[in-house]
Amino acid sequence: MLSSFIFDFFFDYTFRTVALGSLVLGFVSGTLGAFAVLRQQSLLGDAVSHAALPGLVLAFLISGSREPAVLLAGAIAAGGLGMLYVTMITRHTFLKQDTALGIVLAVFFGFGMVLLTYVQRLPTAGKAGLDAFLFGQAATMLVQDVVVMASLGAGALGILVMLWKEMKLITFDPHFASTMGFPTRTLDVLLIILTVVAVVVGLQMVGVVLMSAMLVAPGAAARQWTDRFNKMVLVSGLIGAGVGVTGSVISSRVARLPTGPTIVVILSGVVMFSLLFAPGRGIHFRTRIRKKQRWQFAAETLAVHLLNHEGSPEEATENSLTALERHLGWDLIFAQRVARWAVVNNLVSQTDGSLRLTSLGRETAKKVMVR
Amino acid sequence: MDTSRNALEIMDLTVAYHNKPVLWDVDLSVPEGILLAIVGPNGAGKSTLIKAVLGLVPAAAGQVLVYGKPYPEQRPLVAYVPQRGSVDWDFPTNALDVVMMGLYGKVGWIRRPGKNERKLALDSLHKVSMADFADRQISQLSGGQQQRVFLARALVQDASLYLMDEPFAGVDATTERAIIDLLRELRSAGKTVIVVHHDLQTVTQYFDWMMLLNVRRITSGPVEQVFTEENLHRAYGGKIAFLSSSSSPPAEE
Numbered sequence: 249m250l251s252s253f254i255f256d257f258f259f260d261y262t263f264r265t266v267a268l269g270s271l272v273l274g275f276v277s278g279t280l281g282a283f284a285v286l287r288q289q290s291l292l293g294d295a296v297s298h299a300a301l302p303g304l305v306l307a308f309l310i311s312g313s314r315e316p317a318v319l320l321a322g323a324i325a326a327g328g329l330g331m332l333y334v335t336m337i338t339r340h341t342f343l344k345q346d347t348a349l350g351i352v353l354a355v356f357f358g359f360g361m362v363l364l365t366y367v368q369r370l371p372t373a374g375k376a377g378l379d380a381f382l383f384g385q386a387a388t389m390l391v392q393d394v395v396v397m398a399s400l401g402a403g404a405l406g407i408l409v410m411l412w413k414e415m416k417l418i419t420f421d422p423h424f425a426s427t428m429g430f431p432t433r434t435l436d437v438l439l440i441i442l443t444v445v446a447v448v449v450g451l452q453m454v455g456v457v458l459m460s461a462m463l464v465a466p467g468a469a470a471r472q473w474t475d476r477f478n479k480m481v482l483v484s485g486l487i488g489a490g491v492g493v494t495g496s497v498i499s500s501r502v503a504r505l506p507t508g509p510t511i512v513v514i515l516s517g518v519v520m521f522s523l524l525f526a527p528g529r530g531i532h533f534r535t536r537i538r539k540k541q542r543w544q545f546a547a548e549t550l551a552v553h554l555l556n557h558e559g560s561p562e563e564a565t566e567n568s569l570t571a572l573e574r575h576l577g578w579d580l581i582f583a584q585r586v587a588r589w590a591v592v593n594n595l596v597s598q599t600d601g602s603l604r605l606t607s608l609g610r611e612t613a614k615k616v617m618v619r
Numbered sequence: 620m621d622t623s624r625n626a627l628e629i630m631d632l633t634v635a636y637h638n639k640p641v642l643w644d645v646d647l648s649v650p651e652g653i654l655l656a657i658v659g660p661n662g663a664g665k666s667t668l669i670k671a672v673l674g675l676v677p678a679a680a681g682q683v684l685v686y687g688k689p690y691p692e693q694r695p696l697v698a699y700v701p702q703r704g705s706v707d708w709d710f711p712t713n714a715l716d717v718v719m720m721g722l723y724g725k726v727g728w729i730r731r732p733g734k735n736e737r738k739l740a741l742d743s744l745h746k747v748s749m750a751d752f753a754d755r756q757i758s759q760l761s762g763g764q765q766q767r768v769f770l771a772r773a774l775v776q777d778a779s780l781y782l783m784d785e786p787f788a789g790v791d792a793t794t795e796r797a798i799i800d801l802l803r804e805l806r807s808a809g810k811t812v813i814v815v816h817h818d819l820q821t822v823t824q825y826f827d828w829m830m831l832l833n834v835r836r837i838t839s840g841p842v843e844q845v846f847t848e849e850n851l852h853r854a855y856g857g858k859i860a861f862l863s864s865s866s867s868p869p870a871e872e
Contacts, residue, residue, distance in 0.1 A: 286707075286710065286711070288707070410729055411728075411729065412731070413723055413726070413731060413732070414723070414728070417720055417723055419710075420706060420707075420710050420712070420717075420720070421701065421705070421706045421720070423670075423675050423699075423701055423705065424699060424701060424720070424772075425723075426673075426674070426675060427673050427674075427675070427694070427697070427698075427699040428694065428723060428724030428776075429691075429694045429724055430723075430724070471711065474711060475711050475712075475713070475756040476711055476712065476713075477710070477711050477712050477716070479711075480711045
């Protein structure tokens with residue numbers, strides 16, 4: 249498989265184009281998407297991509313050409329205009345950003361669909377393929393398309409790297425940034441423009457409907473694996489790129505499997521896996537820790553109880569499991585399980601139903617009492 | 620009066636939300652080297668006053684001078700400690716990195732902070748007894764520790780005027796102590812500190828000056844002159860009954 253992959257990469261034009269395109273797209277959208285996730289603007293990508301549709305179609309109607317540069321310029325303009333509306337709505341009305349994003353998404357996408365349907369009834373040649381922008385059609389990509397994608401992406405990432413610390417600062421604490429004299433609003437708008445570019449880069453491949461997944465999913469997954477900002481953004485980009493290439497390989501091996509949706513499905517799998525199994529933040533990990541803490545705490549309570557009665561006349565009765573029921577309110581089954589946990593962890597020894605602290609258990613109990 | 624000797628001079632400051640005034644015609648002169656508490660009931664505009672000084676909320680009218688010049692010319696002289704709840708503490712970064720952000724303004728555009736900035740930030744964490752937590756992910760810090768990280772970020776700016784928004788809100792006793800020690804240290808170094816505060820019981824103990832604010836400035840000056848039952852009554856209205864019954868603690872905001 250690997251050798252044929254390498255062979256195809258060098259000799260199969262379509263496959264190479266698609267693989268390169270998804271690599272570029274995955275990396276650019278993953279990187280900028282990490283910022284969107286941290287700024288709690290995950291919906292932004294969805295609104296931008298849907299808002300781009302009327303721009304694409306209008307660019308085609310006006311210019312009559314299907315040149316990617318022309319169509320993408322239209323998409324950027326419409327996406328940008330959509331974001332401008334979102335900003336204006338949140339600033340001048342009482343509506344919150346999520347509502348504004350929802351409104352813009354629906355209105356622009358609806359208008360885009362109207363235009364698209366209109367264009368498809370036109371007798372003009374070359375209209376074919378515009379609807380591919382809905383769900384993406386990687387197979388139609390040419391080298392020129394990848395070049396346009398790569399140059400747009402490189403430009404966006406170049407600006408991002410140059411203003412790295414400024415962008416990080418406005419993401420974490422915009423008010424503080426502006427007290428140090430950074431033009432927070434301008435940087436904010438710039439970051440949104442870069443996000444618009446990232447979205448537009450992916451339209452031909454993944455389409456307006458699924459594009460937001462390319463933006464949000466890598467960031468959401470990456471956050472699970474690291475607590476460092478730089479690392480998170482890089483990991484996010486790499487997840488995007490890795491999944492992009494994997495998806496294009498798989499869809500090239502299996503007949504009639506569309507590239508964009510395949511990539512998005514794999515990406516969702518990566519997110520699920522990260523949410524469940526990442527060390528530290530993963531659900532599986534946290535449940536395990538919590539369970540362990542629960543037994544640990546109960547065993548420590550038991551140790552303290554035993555220590556309190558150690559050497560006293562009532563020791564013989566207090567160190568039985570039934571005494572725990574009376575004193576700590578534990579039912580017998582729970583008491584048995586705690587005792588077993590304590591024995592396994594060498595805090596307590598058990599002979600003939602009576603419990604006795606080990607030296608480790610005694611030390612632990614003393615430490616707990618001081619705490 | 621020679622206002623250029625004042626750390627902060629606020630004249631006729633008015634802030635409005637649509638047609639509802641949040642601050643009305645506020646004047647305030649803050650001499651250099653004092654600890655000033657801004658005190659007033661909920662919704663009195665305490666935080667808004669600080670934010671308006673810093674240009675974070677637009678002023679409808681008025682003027683703000685920092686050491687005799689408009690604030691935008693004096694930015695490096697002013698450090699700001701926002702409310703702890705104003706940021707997402709799950710942001711992927713550690714305590715040291717947050718403190719280094721205080722130096723981004725000095726580092727300037729595009730350039731990255733380096734070794735020297737790391738050292739300054741670590742020194743600053745040391746001053747708030749947080750050096751041991753430099754590498755700690757910020758969500759793993761307690762509320763008090765997060766507050767101290769914010770203070771360290773302001774300290775590293777090496778400013779002359781410090782504006783702090785409720786640094787005592789919801790912190791443990793250790794942190795309260797640490798903040799107070801720090802405020803006094805700043806004062807002995809000739810710095811001026813303005814703190815939004817809502818615990819009337821500790822005002823006389825912690826601060827030299829206080830300003831009573833309730834949309835308008837009620838009064839301001841040395842604590843012993845301002846902290847009178849009559850003034851408090853004017854700021855809080857009938858809600859101040861607990862004061863005369865002395866020891867009962869004031870309600871939390």
